[in-house]
Amino acid sequence: MQSLMKSLIIPEPGKMAIADVPRPDPKADEVLIRVRASGICGTDVHIYNGGFTASYPVVPGHEFAGEVVAVGPACTRISIGSRVAVEPNVPCNNCPECLRGEHHFCRNMVVPGVNRSGGMAEYVIVNERGVFDIGDLSFVEGALVEPLSCVVHATERLGVGWAEHVLILGAGPIGILMGRLIKARGAARVDYLERNPQRLANAAAMGFGEVYSSSSDIADKVYDAVADASGSSALVAEAANRLTRPRGRVLIFGVPHKTGQIALDHFRVYREEISVIASFTSLKNSIQAIDLMKSKTIDVSDIVSHQIKLSECPDYILRMQASDGDLRKVTVTDFTH
Numbered sequence: 591m592q593s594l595m596k597s598l599i600i601p602e603p604g605k606m607a608i609a610d611v612p613r614p615d616p617k618a619d620e621v622l623i624r625v626r627a628s629g630i631c632g633t634d635v636h637i638y639n640g641g642f643t644a645s646y647p648v649v650p651g652h653e654f655a656g657e658v659v660a661v662g663p664a665c666t667r668i669s670i671g672s673r674v675a676v677e678p679n680v681p682c683n684n685c686p687e688c689l690r691g692e693h694h695f696c697r698n699m700v701v702p703g704v705n706r707s708g709g710m711a712e713y714v715i716v717n718e719r720g721v722f723d724i725g726d727l728s729f730v731e732g733a734l735v736e737p738l739s740c741v742v743h744a745t746e747r748l749g750v751g752w753a754e755h756v757l758i759l760g761a762g763p764i765g766i767l768m769g770r771l772i773k774a775r776g777a778a779r780v781d782y783l784e785r786n787p788q789r790l791a792n793a794a795a796m797g798f799g800e801v802y803s804s805s806s807d808i809a810d811k812v813y814d815a816v817a818d819a820s821g822s823s824a825l826v827a828e829a830a831n832r833l834t835r836p837r838g839r840v841l842i843f844g845v846p847h848k849t850g851q852i853a854l855d856h857f858r859v860y861r862e863e864i865s866v867i868a869s870f871t872s873l874k875n876s877i878q879a880i881d882l883m884k885s886k887t888i889d890v891s892d893i894v895s896h897q898i899k900l901s902e903c904p905d906y907i908l909r910m911q912a913s914d915g916d917l918r919k920v921t922v923t924d925f926t927h
Contacts, residue, residue, distance in 0.1 A: 596925060597711030598903045601647040603640030606904050611649075611711070615660070619718045621668055622660040623676070626729035628709035629653035629894075630903065630920045631737065632762075632821070633845050635910050637704070641847045645705040651922075652678040652702055654709030655724060655732025665718045673724050675735035676709070677876040678702045680720045694743075694873045710903060712925040722876045730897065731883055733921055734767075734890050736872070738879035740843075741767045744869035745775060748815055748841045753778040757813045757833060760784060760820035760844060761793035761801075763893050763919040768819055768843070770888050773798050783808070783825070786915035792892075808833060817841040823850040826866075831855040836862040843869045892918075899924040 594610040601607070616622045634650040636642035644650075655675040658668055668674065681688050681696035688696050702708040702716060724732040741764060750756060756777050758765050761784035769780045780798035783805055784790045794801045802808055805828055816829035821844035829840045831854065842852075858864065882888040895918035898906060906920045 595712035596900055597649045597707070598651070598900060599647055599649055600638055600644075603638065603646070606638055606907065608901055608903070613713050614707070614715045616662040616715055618662045619664040620662040620715050621658055621665060621674075621718050621721050623654075623656040623674065623714050623716060623721070624659045625654050625709050625712060625714055625925060626656040626923065627654060627733040628922045629733045629737070630906060630910060630922070632910070634703070635907055636845060636847070638907055639911060642845065643704075643848065648704065649707040649711050650703045651709030651711070651714075652676075652704065653733050653736040654714065655729045655735065656714075658721070659713070661718070668718050668721050668723070673727075673729070673732070674721045675724050675732040675876065675880065676702065676716050677720045677722060677739065677872070677874075678704075678708070678716075678736060679871055680717045692873070694871050710900065710922065722880060724880055725884065727880070727883060730894055730921055730923065731890055734883070734893060734919070735876055735879045737764060738767055738882065738888065738890070739872040739875035740764075740869075741771055742875040742878050742882070743872040744768065744817070744841060744843045745771045747867050747869040748772075748817055748839060750775045750777050750815060752776040754814040755779045755781070755799075755812065757781045757783060757808070757816045757829070759816065759818040759822065759825045759829065761786075761789040762819065764844070765819035766792065766796070766893065766918075767888065767890070768817055769793070769796065769798055771882075772817070774887055781813075786913065788915040792918070805833070811835045811838075813838060815839040815841065818844045820844045821846045821850075823852045827853045830864050830866055831858055834864055837864070838862075839865045839867055841867050841869060894919045894921050896920045897923040899927040901927050
């Protein structure tokens with residue numbers, strides 16, 4: 591008889607439950623991971639409420655780390671007992687986008703937590719090429735590899751230059767990580783726009799620049815670059831239409847609702863050569879993320895605010911949906927209750 595494991599299941603938008611499901615076995619180049627830490631992402635909230643494309647029913651969770659307990663016969667790089675993090679976007683390596691080196695646009699992408707069972711479970715199957723050794727990093731740190739890898743890709747897309755003035759829209763976990771990386775890349779000032787008082791205080795404590803609770807407090811044409819970590823279409827539009835300097839850059843990075851629309855001042859964008867740049871997930875940036883954490887170049891020690899039981903996941907997803915400012919990164923570390 592096949593062993594059972596506990597998992598969080600979203601059968602359809604608006605519904606979720608903890609259930610016992612069969613524990614999978616690895617085949618071919620697959621790796622079976624005992625999950626030790628799995629972060630709840632804003633994308634998971636979107637999947638719950640139907641705002642992000644997913645294959646239902648789905649076990650969510652794409653930010654996770656754990657211990658390898660079994661490997662398929664075709665695995666050559668990862669062995670049993672390895673402590674690993676996961677890069678969840680597993681490309682086919684054979685479609686036109688993959689062949690151009692744009693693997694994050696793969697037409698046949700397999701993504702645990704989106705179109706394949708993810709890390710909100712005791713065990714999860716991942717292809718070996720999506721698994722990376724984390725050495726002596728903690729599993730909680732390992733679960734931050736995926737979000738930090740996305741921040742690395744986004745920051746590279748934004749192309750921050752020396753002594754630039756940058757505004758970040760949103761001071762949640764992703765916004766804080768982005769601010770630290772942008773500062774490490776040489777920005778003179780990193781300001782934040784955030785309505786939640788607790789998150790605003792967290793951003794102010796870093797001392798990178800000014801913090802604002804309302805965009806009306808920000809003068810016109812102040813910033814070399816604005817990075818959105820909120821997913822707000824209205825804020826992205828305001829950044830492009832008013833907040834950037836001529837030849838300024840606006841990065842779309844926060845996950846929007848799938849029906850979101852951005853109302854640009856077409857003439858201003860044209861007349862002042864405003865660049866609107868998008869960044870989607872990561873592009874083979876996991877090794878960079880691991881090295882940034884190992885070297886302490888990027889501090890992640892305060893990113894996780896809550897370590898919870900799997901059974902508490904539904905409550906915390908609803909709290910995140912309600913924009914509970916007491917939450918930074920919520921990570922599941924107990925999968926048996």
